[in-house]
Amino acid sequence: MTQALSKATYDGAVLGVSAPPTPGMLHLGIGNFHRAHAAVYTAKAMAAQGGDWGIVAVANRSRRVVDSLAGQGFLYSILELSSAGERVDVMDVHRETLVASEQTAELMARIASPEIKIVTMTISENGYCRNAVTGDLDVDGDLVSADLANPAAPRTSIGQLAGALIRRYQGDGGPLTILSCDNLVSAGHTAQKMVTQYLQATATPDGFHDWFEASVTFPNAMVDRIVPGTTDATRARVRELLGVTDAIPVPAERFSMWVIEDKFAAGRPAWEEGGAIFSDEVEAYELVKLRLLNGSHSLIAYLGGLSGADTIPASFGQDFVRECVTELLNVEYLPSIDLPSGFDPQAYIAQLFDRWSNHALGDATARVGSDGSLKLLQRVPDPALRLLNLGEMPQQLALMVAGWIACVAPPEGFDPGPIAAAMIEPAKEKLAAVTTGAGSVRAHVEKIMRGGFFPEALATHDEFVGRVAELVEIIITHGVRDAARTALDA
Ligand SMILES: NC(=O)c1ccc[n+]([C@@H]2O[C@H](COP(=O)([O-])OP(=O)(O)OC[C@H]3O[C@@H](n4cnc5c(N)ncnc54)[C@H](O)[C@@H]3O)[C@@H](O)[C@H]2O)c1
Numbered sequence: 001m002t003q004a005l006s007k008a009t010y011d012g013a014v015l016g017v018s019a020p021p022t023p024g025m026l027h028l029g030i031g032n033f034h035r036a037h038a039a040v041y042t043a044k045a046m047a048a049q050g051g052d053w054g055i056v057a058v059a060n061r062s063r064r065v066v067d068s069l070a071g072q073g074f075l076y077s078i079l080e081l082s083s084a085g086e087r088v089d090v091m092d093v094h095r096e097t098l099v100a101s102e103q104t105a106e107l108m109a110r111i112a113s114p115e116i117k118i119v120t121m122t123i124s125e126n127g128y129c130r131n132a133v134t135g136d137l138d139v140d141g142d143l144v145s146a147d148l149a150n151p152a153a154p155r156t157s158i159g160q161l162a163g164a165l166i167r168r169y170q171g172d173g174g175p176l177t178i179l180s181c182d183n184l185v186s187a188g189h190t191a192q193k194m195v196t197q198y199l200q201a202t203a204t205p206d207g208f209h210d211w212f213e214a215s216v217t218f219p220n221a222m223v224d225r226i227v228p229g230t231t232d233a234t235r236a237r238v239r240e241l242l243g244v245t246d247a248i249p250v251p252a253e254r255f256s257m258w259v260i261e262d263k264f265a266a267g268r269p270a271w272e273e274g275g276a277i278f279s280d281e282v283e284a285y286e287l288v289k290l291r292l293l294n295g296s297h298s299l300i301a302y303l304g305g306l307s308g309a310d311t312i313p314a315s316f317g318q319d320f321v322r323e324c325v326t327e328l329l330n331v332e333y334l335p336s337i338d339l340p341s342g343f344d345p346q347a348y349i350a351q352l353f354d355r356w357s358n359h360a361l362g363d364a365t366a367r368v369g370s371d372g373s374l375k376l377l378q379r380v381p382d383p384a385l386r387l388l389n390l391g392e393m394p395q396q397l398a399l400m401v402a403g404w405i406a407c408v409a410p411p412e413g414f415d416p417g418p419i420a421a422a423m424i425e426p427a428k429e430k431l432a433a434v435t436t437g438a439g440s441v442r443a444h445v446e447k448i449m450r451g452g453f454f455p456e457a458l459a460t461h462d463e464f465v466g467r468v469a470e471l472v473e474i475i476i477t478h479g480v481r482d483a484a485r486t487a488l489d490a
C-alpha cells in the first residue's frame with residue numbers, strides 16, 4: 001500500500017511553492033475545474049512574481065475535497081492527458097479550507113476580511129439562482145426567499161456574498177473583486193446582477209449601496225479547459241507516476257485559456273505569467289466559447305447518450321454526430337457571434353475537433369449532459385431566435401433540445417438508456433411535474449417548452465416547439481441517428 005500524498009511523503013517539484021501563509025483570494029466551489037484552471041494560473045503568477053495570493057478553498061456542502069486537501073497539506077495533483085502524452089503536476093497554492101453550509105458565518109467573515117482581495121467562483125450555472133424566463137434573480141424561489149428571511153445563515157452563494165459584502169462595508173474591509181469562472185454569458189455582469197438584486201431585496205446599512213457601486217467589481221471572464229470528473233483510473237495512474245496516493249487528483253486536457261477583463265478593485269495576481277489574456281473583448285470571447293465549445297458539447301453529449309457512447313470522444317467519433325456538430329457550428333452558431341478581433345474561427349474549430357477527440361482524457365458523456373436545464377439557457381435561445389426571426393429553422397438547436405428532453409425527461413414508455421440515466425438534472429422533479437398528464441409526445445414537449453425552462457419568445461414559438469416535438473418523436477420511433485438525419489436533410 002502506497003503512502004498518502006503529503007509534504008512528508010512527497011519531495012518532488014510543486015507548482016506554487018512560494019504560496020504565502022496569508023491568502024488574498026477565496027474560491028467558492030472547490031470542484032475540479034478551479035483546481036486545474038485558476039489555481040494553476042495563480043501558482044504560476046506567484047512562482048514568477050510572488051504576492052499574497054494563497055487561496056482559501058470553499059466547498060459548498062461536500063467535505064470530500066476540502067478534507068483531503070487539508071489532510072494532504074494542501075497538495076494535490078493534476079494529471080494532464082492528451083494524445084501527445086501525459087504529465088503530472090503537484091500543486092501547492094491553497095492555504096485554508098471552509099465548508100459554506102457548516103461554517104456560513106465564518107465564510108462571510110472571511111470574505112469581509114481586508115486580506116481577501118478577490119473572490120473567484122465556480123458554483124455552476126445552478127448557483128446563480130437565476131430565473132430562466134426573466135433572467136433576473138429568482139427572488140420568489142424557495143432558496144432565495146429562505147435566505148432573505150434568514151440573513152444570518154444564507155444557504156445560497158449569492159446570499160452569502162451579499163451578507164459578506166455588508167459585513168465588509170461595516171468593517172471597512174476595503175474594495176473587493178468578485179470573479180465568476182462559470183460558463184455563463186457575460187459571467188461578470190450576471191454575477192453582479194444577481195448580487196445587486198439580492199442586496200436590493202434585503203436591508204442594508206446607510207451608505208452601503210454607494211460603497212458597493214464604487215468598491216466592488218465583477219470582471220467578465222471566459223474560462224476554458226476541459227476538466228472531467230476524477231475516476232479510479234485517474235487515482236491509479238497518479239499513484240503510479242508519483243509513488244504516493246493522492247485522494248483528489250484532477251484529470252485535465254493540455255489546452256487552457258483564460259480571457260479576463262482587467263477590472264480589479266484591489267489588485268490581482270500576475271495571471272498573465274500563466275498565459276491569461278487581459279482583454280476589452282471578453283464578452284465576444286465568452287460567446288465564442290459558450291456557443292462553439294459548450295453548445296456543441298451539449299449536442300455531442302445528448303446524441304452520444306442516445307447512441308450508447310459513454311465518452312465525448314466516442315460520441316464525436318460517430319459520423320452523424322460530427323456532421324450535426326459541423327452544421328451547428330457553421331450554420332447556426334458562427335453567424336450569431338461578433339468575433340473578437342483577429343480571431344480565426346476555422347482554426348478554433350479545428351482545435352475543438354481535436355479536443356473533442358481526446359480519448360486519453362475520456363470525458364464522460366454524462367458529465368457534459370448534466371444540468372441541461374440551466375446550460376441550454378446559455379446555449380440555445382439567442383442563436384435559435386436569431387435564425388427564427390430570419391424565417392429559418394435552427395435544426396441542430398432543435399435537435400439539441402430534443403436530445404435533452406429524450407435523455408432527462410423522456411416521454412412515458414421511452415427508455416433512453418444508462419448513459420442518459422447517469423446525467424444529473426436538477427430540474428428533474430419540475431420536469432416530471434409539468435409533464436404530468438401529457439397524452440402525447442407532442443403535448444409532453446409543449447409542456448416542457450412552456451414550463452419555465454426557456455424565455456417566453458422561444459417557449460411560445462410554435463414552429464420551433466413543433467420541430468422539437470417531431471424530433472423527439474423520431475428519436476423514440478426510429479432512433480437518434482434518424483432524428484439527426486432528418487435535422488441534417490431539412
Ligand atoms: N469542468 C470543466 O471542464 C469546466 C470548464 C469551464 C468552466 N467550468 C465551470 O465550472 C463549474 C464547476 O465545474 P467543476 O468541473 O468544478 O465541477 P465539480 O462537479 O467538480 O464541482 C462543482 C462545484 O460547484 C459547486 N456547486 C454546485 N452547485 C452549487 C450551488 N448550487 N451553489 C454553490 N456551489 C455549487 C460544488 O460545491 C462544487 O464545488 C461548471 O459548472 C462550469 O460553470 C467547468
Ligand SMILES: O=P(O)(O)OC[C@@H](O)[C@@H](O)[C@H](O)[C@H](O)CO
Binds near residue numbers: 183227
Ligand atoms: O461545465 P459545464 O457543466 O457548464 O459544461 C460542460 C462542458 O461543456 C464544460 O465543462 C467544458 O468541458 C468546459 O467548459 C471546457 O472549458
